[in-house]
Amino acid sequence: xxxxxxxxxxxxxxxxxxxxxxxxxxxxxxxxxxxxxxxxxxxxxxxxxxxxxxxxxxxxxxxxxxxxxxxxxxxxxxxxxxxxxxxxxxxxxxxxxxxxxxxxxxxxxxxxxxxxxxxxxxxxxxxxxxxxxxxxxxxxxxxxxxxxxxxxxxxxxxxxxxxxxxxxxxxxxxxxxxxxxxxxxxxxxxxxxxxxxxxxxxxxxxxxxxxxxxxxxxxxxxxxxxxxxxxxxxxxxxxxxxxxxxxxxxxxxxxxxxxxxxxxxxxxxxxxxxxxxxxxxxxxxxxxxxxxxxxxxxxxxxxxxxxxxxxxxxxxxxxxxxxxxxxxxxxxxxxxxxxxxxxxxxxxxxxxxxxxxxxxxxxxxxxxxxxxxxxxxxxxxxxxxxxxxxxxxxxxxxxxxxxxxxxxxxxxxxxxxxxxxxxxxxxxxx
Amino acid sequence: xxxxxxxxxxxxxxxxxxxxxxxxxxxxxxxxxxxxxxxxxxxxxxxxxxxxxxxxxxxxxxxxxxxxxxxxxxxxxxxxxxxxxxxxxxxxxxxxxxxxxxxxxxxxxxxxxxxxxxxxxxxxxxxxxxxxxxxxxxxxxxxxxxxxxxxxxxxxxxxxxxxxxxxxxxxxxxxxxxxxxxxxxxxxxxxxxxxxxxxxxxxxxxxxxxxxxxxxxxxxxxxxxxxxxxxxxxxxxxxxxxxxxxxxxxxxxxxxxxxxxxxxxxxxxxxxxxxxxxxxxxxxxxxxxxxxxxxxxxxxxxxxxxxxxxxxxxxxxxxxxxxxxxxxxxxxxxxxxxxxxxxxxxxxxxxxxxxxxxxxxxxxxxxxxxxxxxxxxxxxxxxxxxxxxxxxxxxxxxxxxxxxxxxxxxxxxxxxxxxxxxxxxxxxxx
Numbered sequence: 077x078x079x080x081x082x083x084x085x086x087x088x089x090x091x092x093x094x095x096x097x098x099x100x101x102x103x104x105x106x107x108x109x110x111x112x113x114x115x116x117x118x119x120x121x122x123x124x125x126x127x128x129x130x131x132x133x134x135x136x137x138x139x140x141x142x143x144x145x146x147x148x149x150x151x152x153x154x155x156x157x158x159x160x161x162x163x164x165x166x167x168x169x170x171x172x173x174x175x176x177x178x179x180x181x182x183x184x185x186x187x188x189x190x191x192x193x194x195x196x197x198x199x200x201x202x203x204x205x206x207x208x209x210x211x212x213x214x215x216x217x218x219x220x221x222x223x224x225x226x227x228x229x230x231x232x233x234x235x236x237x238x239x240x241x242x243x244x245x246x247x248x249x250x251x252x253x254x255x256x257x258x259x260x261x262x263x264x265x266x267x268x269x270x271x272x273x274x275x276x277x278x279x280x281x282x283x284x285x286x287x288x289x290x291x292x293x294x295x296x297x298x299x300x301x302x303x304x305x306x307x308x309x310x311x312x313x314x315x316x317x318x319x320x321x322x323x324x325x326x327x328x329x330x331x332x333x334x335x336x337x338x339x340x341x342x343x344x345x346x347x348x349x350x351x352x353x354x355x356x357x358x359x360x361x362x363x364x365x366x367x368x369x370x371x372x373x374x375x376x377x378x379x380x381x382x383x384x385x386x387x388x389x390x391x392x393x394x395x396x397x398x399x400x401x402x403x404x405x406x407x408x409x410x411x412x413x414x415x416x417x418x419x420x421x422x423x424x425x426x427x428x429x430x431x432x433x434x435x436x437x438x439x440x441x442x443x444x445x446x447x448x449x450x451x452x453x454x455x456x457x458x459x460x461x462x463x464x465x466x467x468x469x470x471x472x473x474x475x476x477x478x479x480x481x482x483x484x485x486x487x488x489x490x491x492x493x494x495x496x497x498x499x500x501x502x503x504x505x506x
Numbered sequence: 507x508x509x510x511x512x513x514x515x516x517x518x519x520x521x522x523x524x525x526x527x528x529x530x531x532x533x534x535x536x537x538x539x540x541x542x543x544x545x546x547x548x549x550x551x552x553x554x555x556x557x558x559x560x561x562x563x564x565x566x567x568x569x570x571x572x573x574x575x576x577x578x579x580x581x582x583x584x585x586x587x588x589x590x591x592x593x594x595x596x597x598x599x600x601x602x603x604x605x606x607x608x609x610x611x612x613x614x615x616x617x618x619x620x621x622x623x624x625x626x627x628x629x630x631x632x633x634x635x636x637x638x639x640x641x642x643x644x645x646x647x648x649x650x651x652x653x654x655x656x657x658x659x660x661x662x663x664x665x666x667x668x669x670x671x672x673x674x675x676x677x678x679x680x681x682x683x684x685x686x687x688x689x690x691x692x693x694x695x696x697x698x699x700x701x702x703x704x705x706x707x708x709x710x711x712x713x714x715x716x717x718x719x720x721x722x723x724x725x726x727x728x729x730x731x732x733x734x735x736x737x738x739x740x741x742x743x744x745x746x747x748x749x750x751x752x753x754x755x756x757x758x759x760x761x762x763x764x765x766x767x768x769x770x771x772x773x774x775x776x777x778x779x780x781x782x783x784x785x786x787x788x789x790x791x792x793x794x795x796x797x798x799x800x801x802x803x804x805x806x807x808x809x810x811x812x813x814x815x816x817x818x819x820x821x822x823x824x825x826x827x828x829x830x831x832x833x834x835x836x837x838x839x840x841x842x843x844x845x846x847x848x849x850x851x852x853x854x855x856x857x858x859x860x861x862x863x864x865x866x867x868x869x870x871x872x873x874x875x876x877x878x879x880x881x882x883x884x885x886x887x888x889x890x891x892x893x894x895x896x897x898x899x900x901x902x903x904x905x906x907x908x909x910x911x912x913x914x915x916x917x918x919x920x921x922x923x924x925x926x927x928x929x930x931x932x933x934x935x936x
Contacts, residue, residue: 087731087733088529088532089532089536089542089544090533091528091529091530091531091532091536092533092743094524094525094526094529095524095528095529098525098547099518099521100521102519102520102521103520103521106520112519113548113551114519114554115518115546115547116544117528117544117545117546118544124544146708146734148708148709148732149712149719150731183902184707184904185707185709186709187707187709187712187713189709189712189713190709240736242905242906368826372812373809374805374808374809374824375804375805375808376809378800378805378808378809379808379809381804382803382804382805382826382828388829391828392828392829392832393825393828393829394804394805394828395823395826396798396805396812396823396824396826397823398812398821398822399818399821399822399823399861402823406825406860431832431836444815445815477813477815478813481812481813
């Protein structure tokens with residue numbers, strides 16, 4: 077089963093938007109055991125979209141179009157599909173009504189333009205998932221010639237989804253991936269698990285795991301791959317293929333145990349877990365509440381923690397003390413340098429007390445562009461107040477303003493994780 | 507002159523790497539006045555790379571291949587080009603020696619494999635820029651049939667560059683873009699400007715600007731296009747083509763004035779400006795400092811403001827009062843409901859006072875997953891304390907937790923922008 081991805085939009089060709097949708101789709105297709113040999117970007121030009129779909133159908137079983145389903149005259153994916161299918165576009169009144177109600181429910185103004193989104197090529201159906209106002213489409217295009225025979229029905233299909241990522245994803249997970257797997261009729265199941273690590277370089281991880289990788293290369297299943305994810309650390313992906321999900325999961329579990337034994341607690345999370353969800357779970361499990369004092373991170377630590385539903389069980393709040401006077405007045409720091417071990421300690425202690433929390437953490441440092449108090453860009457102090465200990469760690473973080481800030485966030489959360497879990501890996505604090 | 511971009515690498519199809527190179531190349535081609543109608547990703551498979559190049563040559567004047575020039579057996583872009591050209595690969599001894607010296611200079615171990623990078627198809631030449639160890643290629647493929655006539659020499663060409671971004675960029679700037687412009691023989695310059703808007707739907711903007719778009723459709727230059735950017739609002743892009751940069755900029759300036767006259771101050775920023783940079787500039791210009799009280803946004807407002815270098819001139823800090831007690835104790839709210847007009851007002855007032863700022867803004871509301879104080883998901887109150895006025899605005903925001911939070915951030919910043927700039931568009935506050 078081959079599925080070709082076609083991203084539609086002149087803004088993609090012009091580089092105004094980076095096409096991350098196709099990457100995400102390609103990853104999901106691979107995990108579903110569907111091959112994707114070509115991915116094409118084409119502009120908002122009907123003849124070229126039609127040509128691209130036809131070319132894709134000449135070499136693939138399915139075509140997955142993303143983008144061009146909006147309400148404006150630029151949005152011509154519907155028209156192009158109808159032309160390829162050789163059918164008319166039909167205005168679907170029920171869908172029109174649904175779109176109208178969607179606008180009302182959101183308190184947004186509905187205009188006649190929006191009814192274009194209720195058009196579907198004759199013979200096509202709407203995708204049931206519809207988290208936005210643009211419906212997706214499943215468009216059967218009938219039998220194809222002699223070249224195929226992969227799918228049970230030998231029937232080709234075009235899918236169309238909006239370019240808005242969360243809308244696209246919901247339609248992919250809910251309808252398109254299950255439909256492709258059904259059409260493919262493949263029994264083999266591919267599963268993968270991502271182990272997220274922080275604190276080791278890619279080459280160090282490769283060195284540590286060289287023995288496992290060699291052993292797996294000989295067997296061929298499961299496999300291990302690395303993926304640098306910048307501010308999210310390094311991912312170790314274990315992928316296994318088996319006759320059923322349980323067997324694939326068992327292969328993964330066995331390999332995961334081996335990898336964890338080698339890498340240790342540099343691994344902080346699995347799959348959908350994040351550093352912040354792990355830290356919140358650890359604190360919740362111990363009945364501890366958290367307060368945060370932020371200087372250079374400006375609110376990012378709080379923002380990441382509160383991105384996790386249920387954070388309010390644990391997270392009491394934060395003081396973003398960007399101006400020095402706010403550090404003195406609100407957090408009770410003695411007047412003096414604010415980029416220092418002592419300042420980080422006083423911030424962690426001060427915010428814990430002011431917000432009545434069990435644990436306080438703090439960030440202060442230099443995110444640039446200029447140096448501060450004689451300290452160069454990237455110098456960051458992380459503070460931690462827990463029980464009767466108040467500690468601080470000085471780190472040097474690489475990169476520009478954005479990266480220094482993001483690295484500071486994950487570094488302070490990782491420090492908290494190691495401290496709370498009582499890890500032997502916990503860095504030496506002062 | 508049409509140039510098709512082909513990104514080579516199985517890891518791109520699998521979504522392990524997002525193809526940002528093609529986006530960058532597409533942008534540079536557009537600014538050089540070269541059309542790029544298709545961009546394709548293909549895996550490390552010789553037959554499919556060959557097919558992709560041939561298909562590209564059937565509809566474009568030039569093909570720009572990126573990736574697959576490394577030293578391993580997977581790197582087969584050179585072989586595929588030679589096959590398309592119908593020539594042999596020649597090992598270039600001078601280049602081999604240059605690569606060997608490059609390895610020595612970097613203190614890296616040279617292996618015989620690396621000599622594969624000294625291969626070039628007969629008739630091709632190396633790109634002079636070579637910041638890494640992989641040389642790029644310029645491969646003339648001779649006259650093409652009757653379909654063309656765009657370039658002065660009617661000669662097609664294949665370029666190949668490594669996938670390492672800084673190597674690719676240096677070769678693009680130094681050799682490929684100048685070569686394409688020379689071949690195209692065009693003097694035209696393309697410029698574009700983005701106007702960012704908040705507060706109007708895409709269909710409403712399309713309706714407002716329908717007259718302009720129709721008028722421009724008749725002329726063909728400049729053009730207007732919309733781009734939905736979710737939490738960043740809606741972008742209106744004006745693109746103009748002219749004989750020189752000054753003429754293109756003049757066309758854009760004229761059109762921008764017309765668009766602004768129609769859309770008004772829903773337009774909040776231009777090009778690289780963001781809502782937060784605009785708000786900071788407005789406050790700085792008036793000598794006003796800012797403090798923020800955040801509940802559901804959890805630190806996101808502070809994080810966005812402090813992402814802007816120089817925010818410390820204006821931004822004093824924030825109190826993230828996630829737990830209700832923090833609202834009562836630290837911000838001085840009276841005990842009672844915390845998702846309300848009164849709470850938003852008291853938070854804005856309290857944080858302004860506690861942090862000694864001129865202006866206070868506040869967010870409180872329901873980001874979900876559950877309702878709170880009987881208010882449904884998406885109910886958000888925005889507070890603003892400025893001079894002797896304290897005001898609050900109730901909004902209903904669409905989407906899930908992440909989007910409600912992000913929309914709340916831009917909504918409160920937009921409210922502040924309209925209030926500070928004295929806009930007549932400023933919503934009715936209570």
